[in-house]
Amino acid sequence: MTAVLTVRSNGDKLPILFIIRGTPGGRIETSELPTYPSGHFYAVQGKAWMDNTMWKSYLCDLLHRSLVEPWVILLDNFESHVSDASYRIVEEELGSFLCAIPPNATSICQPLDVGVMAPFKRYLRDEWLTEEMIDGEDGDDFDTR
Structure with a gap:
């Protein structure tokens, strides 16, 4: 979508x-x-x-x-x-x-990219990294306590 x-x-x-x-x-x-x-x-x-x-x-x-x-x-x-x-x-x-907007300038000066999409993508990346760190690649769960 x-x-x-x-x-x-x-x-x-x-x-x-x-x-x-x-x-x-x-x-x-x-x-x-x-x-x-x-x-x-x-x-x-x-x-x-x-x-x-x-x-x-x-x-x-x-x-x-x-x-x-x-x-x-x-x-x-x-x-x-x-x-x-x-x-x-x-x-x-x-x-x-x-x-x-000039080519390759979107991420710098397009308001929705700067103010909405960049923070949203950062959030998704952080969530993904957290999930990867907790689950681990070897199948062993990582105890966060």
Whole structure:
């Protein structure tokens, strides 16, 4: 699963776009998605990846509904994000401006990477290391008392 998080510069969070692995039009999309919690957006894609189709859906279905005035939309340099079609949609349909962050700068200056993803990944790494230290590789349990 992929979760697309969007936050305004004032801290307001937009609904999350969850991209679920499955066949578009298949059982997950027709039977399960309607039972998911409301307030967010859900889409089905073969590998649960953000691709051109998912990105266009994100821009037109989720982001468009959240715009009340022109925005500057900061993005990484992912191919779908910086395509000619993406620029056209953002400028012509959303009345906003798309600004790609320079390559390899995402981990330094993209707010969600710096403020959310980096601490989350650090937490997961620490949990994994703790689990590995406690369980050990030889199968013997390590007594933490």
